[in-house]
Amino acid sequence: MTPSSRLCLTAALLLSGAASAATFQVYPYNGAKLLAGQKFDLRIEAEGVRGFKDATVMLDGKALTGLTRTTTKADSVEWTLRDQSINAGNHELIVNFTDGNGAATKKVSWTAAPSVAGKARNVILFIGDGMGWNTVNAAQLIAHPYNPENGMRTGKLEMMSDLSSLASVTTSSFDSALADSANTASSIATGQKILVNALNVYPDNTEDTLDNPRVETITEVIRRTTGKSIGIVSDAFGTDATPAAFSAHTRRRGDYSAIADQYFKGNVKPDVLLIGGSRDFIPSTAPGSRRKDTTDWITDSQKLGYNFVSTRTELMAANSNKLFGLFNIDSIPSYLDRAQYKGKETLQDFTDMPYLWDQTRKAIDTLDKNPDGFFLMVESGMIDKYEHPLDWQRGVWNVIELDKAVAYAKEYAKAHPDTLVLVTADHAHSLSVYGGYDATQGPGKREAVGVYQDAGFPTYGDRRDVNGLPLPETARTYAVGFAALPDYCETYLGREVFLDPTVSNGKTGAEAGYVPNPKICAEGSVQRTGNLPPSSNQGVHTADPLPLFVFGAGAENFSGMMDQTDLFFSIARAMGVDATKNK
Template sequence: MRHALLTAALVLSTAATAAQLQVYPYDGARLLAGQHFDLRIEAEDVKDFKTATVTLDGRTVDGLTRTTTKPTSVEWTLRTQSLTAGSHILTVRYSDGAGDQIKSVRWNAVAPAAAKAKNVILFIGDGMGWNTVNAANLIAHPYNPANGMPTGKLAMMSDLSSMASVNTSSYDSALADSANTASSIATGQKIQVNALNVYPDNTADTLDNPRVETISAMLRRAMGKGVGIVSSAFGVDATPAAFASYTRRRGDYSAIADQYFKGDVQPDVLLIGGSRDFIPSTAPGSRRKDATDWIEGSQKMGYTFVSNRTELNAANATKLFGLFNIDNVPSYLDRAQYKSKEMLGDFTDMPYLWDSAQKAVQTLEKNPNGFFLMVEAGMVDKYEHPLDWQRAVWDVLELDRAVAWAKEYAKTHPDTLVLVTADHAHSLSVYGGYDATKGPGKREAVGVYEAAGFPTYGDKRDANGFPLPETDRTYAVGFAAVPDYCETYLGRRIFLDPTVSNGQTGTAAGYVPNPKICAEGSVQRTGNLPPTSNQGVHTADPLPLFAFGAGAENFSGMMDQTDIFFGVAKALGLDATKSK
């Protein structure tokens, strides 16, 4: 009898369950005064909907568009809204067959500040956590073997105006990916994993989600500044896309490519890899499903198009579009040192990141209102995932050369702010020395404590003055988050994935160590990730931020990643309530 009563009570409780209300922007959101956003209210598990009223600071919100995505939901949307400076409360009073309820969210809109900078150059090392920066510094500036003293610092670490350590997270997870983290820098909001500058919604369409305006769009709209995007990754990858596009799915590659030229930013400079998303479906290597050709289309819009380093360095334009590979631009080691056909294919004249950064600034500075430039070393992350630390770290060295140039530019243009940070970290760590003369995969060649000695990087250098990875004494570098793989401790001239498919299907499908790597001489390492993982993953580790020049004081101490957005806006004196 007691069981029957309990069952009846549960049925009654379920029948009376209130609708689930969601409001975006989310409770606690911080925006800039005047920053555009889409208001979205969703009621799920609706039972005989009756009425709903929405007020902002006590006043009724008019103009909401009501929809019914499914029989058990009701939604309200109001696009392109903004707030005046100060605190605000939005309240939803809702009623349906299950009863009445009230949901309130609180927002804060930050007032504009007096400008200190006219220009911003933002460098993002994708996946470049503190330990990755440290590894690059150890290689670029080895310790003096006579006394153990450092022989120098990376440009990004030298003569700092200010510095910070940055924490990162997602709207829906403590861990993060490049899409939501770059979006946090671009908008000041917490964003879902795999989303770009949008809040969640309950529709299947990934391009209709409620949007929040990016720093690049606001600087264009309110101040008339030039905008540039540079990346060594394929051009519609998450980090560059975060500064010019809006979508719930970072894999909407064609739509992202279209938004570069049709969206609210339309950057003056776009220098990237990955032509496959900008060429028509009939062109070899295209990933598109339509006839859109942005190489031709961009030129009709006034862009000068360049496809290699020679053309880039010779360009003299006010609008510049460059595509330097069919996909990602290969690592610095592949372009500058190894130069193998297997890695480069037919792309033998690709620019260095410092070439692209310098040309971008030279193009953007023609705008009398100043500029915002984002430069991404995208391949750091691309090589940390497959545990190829040499390629990743040498790409940090390439980034650092671009930073060195930007710092010199800022000295002669003191109204310029230079920032260097990352979107997220990887689990890379330098834990010992390695005697490379003993060959690959020898645990006995790993030296720890005093046995680590002093690695001999820099005994041989390339044409750009960078050390070669091949030297008698190297570092032992590993990752904490890994699949099963074979560790050789040394790099290789032809890239190999650390794992291959186990050949199984269904629930038995997974990955095993790449036998080609294991055959080189190796130690098999047991992973700590699920067997379905084929590479390393991002971590929740903090990130570096180095600041130079005008407005650098806005970046110090422990920061959340969203604070970077507000620091940039404050340095530039961005008043998003205006439209130029």
């Protein structure tokens, strides 16, 4: 290690000699658990530094070399060492630092999990965005109503049936007990606690959101170490947080164009990419684009060997080893909008969009061509996007749509017993089924809510659509509410045209906020007083635990109470991933 880099590294890690006024951050953070061989960027930052005198950095008693020194601020020094890895076992990083304020020492401990032999050649990971236990339960109650003759269950969701294992998963972010989709999906992808709104990176003190220290994702490890194929599927817009977490690195999940580029230029380069919206994949000159340049990934992806599809018809006819699909300018609308309501205002010109089970089936069929196996992530992203505006019907019917995709994956796993199927969520919402509702009395009748014996048995399933899913319009429905909400008007019933629950109050500055949407209030409603700040216009994520339903090979790696970061390591064990090797 050169004297210059030694000096820099010491400044970046002080904390034990209270004489120094500098503050220090080190990443990976203290207590981080990694997979042996998993790549990460070492980052050490010192701020408030007054004149370096000496510095040394030691990893397991040996001096580190090759660090790059930078100075972001007048009183800061940083060191970065990219693409590092550690062997299995416990490790200690020690930085001894001296500046004008005196000497200090900082110690950081890491653990690396060893590779093990695995049973699963293929992994299919389903993520229901916002699909906490209560959301799953609501879908179960509607898809398989109780028998009114005896109160017994008439069936179960596929995701809840014939389980090999079951777990409950807790969530948190690096900087908060509450989490968002970016950091939670990143925790599954990397095994690390990540900041809210960040994708697979640690913090740093620069303004550039794309230069943060990175940590390798499960998809990157698989791509680097095996010959397996990678697939990413979502009904959300293409660069949304959850699909991006399995292919991109950025401090800001809103770096949409950069995320789109990383799908094709990054380390993952998925073989199958079937996602919702095209805004970030088309040039700035195209209607609806939000890019600032002329990049056209629809054209350029085909030059890279992808078969591009944009409709359900094209998707089902496709027969290739690399498949790229975009099916809307934005996210794919809800199942109810596509299959039942079919409103022109919602669907616009996109009248041939696939169901999530179509995307899943085609992805599996395409990836199955690889004899080495595959990893596939399938997200039902629109569950969350309808729970936020308290539209529980659209959100719950998307869970039922997801369940049909799970059914196909389970059938595939039965025919391919070396396949592991996982169904979980990234975070929860505060949805809860608390009563029945007599819909014959119309919308917004508080007296029509029944509890206990007065709830009766809802009549979902008395009418079904062409796909066999129940219609939301029936004589007796459920009364469903949210614990985290703004002021809004409750009608208890759904509507064919989506409406936001709140609108701007028209004020500016400190008085700006939101009020109940008068269009909803006019339908007949009960006005509810929210418990979120007036600046909130929709519901928020909760810290509630999540379900994890497990089927097939390697299921023994998933059980009990698990932290979300544990899923990364359990998937690696189930697949027998050896991150210390390159293919």
